[in-house]
Amino acid sequence: MQAFVQTIVTHIAWIAEAAAAAVILTGMIQALWIYFSRNLRSRCSAREMPRGRLKLGHALSLALELLIGADILKSAVSPTWEDLGQLAAIVAIRTILNYFLLYEMRALQNGEERDED
Numbered sequence: 001m002q003a004f005v006q007t008i009v010t011h012i013a014w015i016a017e018a019a020a021a022a023v024i025l026t027g028m029i030q031a032l033w034i035y036f037s038r039n040l041r042s043r044c045s046a047r048e049m050p051r052g053r054l055k056l057g058h059a060l061s062l063a064l065e066l067l068i069g070a071d072i073l074k075s076a077v078s079p080t081w082e083d084l085g086q087l088a089a090i091v092a093i094r095t096i097l098n099y100f101l102l103y104e105m106r107a108l109q110n111g112e113e114r115d116e117d
Contacts, residue, residue, distance in 0.1 A: 006077045016070035020063040027059020050108040057105040064098045 034052035068091055075087040 009073050009077050013070040013073040016066045016073065020066035020070070023059050023063045023066065027056045027063075030059070031056040050111065054105055054108055057101055057108070061098055061101050061105070064094050064101070068094050 031052040034055060035049075038049075071087055071090050075083045079087075
């Protein structure tokens, strides 16, 4: 039974990692689409550029959350103290990255809202 659960959890973790990669790829494509469509149609104004960055930022934030979930799943099956220590370090680093990413995205959104007024 434990081997079955371990196999299922491993597959779910792999799916979460694949989903994170797909989310990043989708975010990159959307951000590039916004960038190139605005630059090819007309001169891109400074107000329009943050939209692509926000799309990519949202995708990266979601991908980081998915990767944290995948790491937790992988460590939940049969953790050792070394695995738990690595998990704690990975989660801390990714959480800090996500915090600063969201901070930057809020600043971009606030700047964009002020430009519309």
